[in-house]
Amino acid sequence: MADRALRGVGLGSKTFEDEQGIEFAERQELAFDCPKGHHFVVTFSVEAELPTEWECKKCGSLAVRSDGVVGEEKAVKPARTHWDMLRERRSIPELEDILAEQLTKLRESDRIY
Template identity: 90%
Template structure:
């Protein structure tokens, strides 16, 4: 078995091709500042849409761009509750009728036992 072992080559995805003639995509670095004082850079493609916030690599807080560019505030939709979704499908008189039917069923089931 020792005769068939691969010597000097690690198992995994390694390539022995050289980088001669390979054109890398154009890149740009963007700096970010963390609220805790951490400063780091992230590399993006020149064609990428640049984010205004990025998660800090050290503490996980959201960091803002060092160049001061701020993003647009997102309009947050109000949280829809179960009651809101129910009201989209039923009117109050319909709900009162359903309630009366269910109460009648409960009262009838109590009389049976």
């Protein structure tokens, strides 16, 4: 095994190929400004859909694009409550019947004790 070892080379971390004949994808740079005053640039493919927000590399805050492009607001659904989900499964008369049954059971159990 020692005869096959490559001495002085970090395996998997370096390549001995040169960059001749390689055509890199077209790129574009997009600048972002952090609310804490940090400014940084991120490189994207020309074909990529460009984000309007990016996490700041220094502090982790949400940075916005320097060119002023703002994303469209997404419609936010109101949170469904327990009552909303219950109403999807039962009608009001059904719920009143169930309540009456449960109250009857509760009152009968109180008489036993």
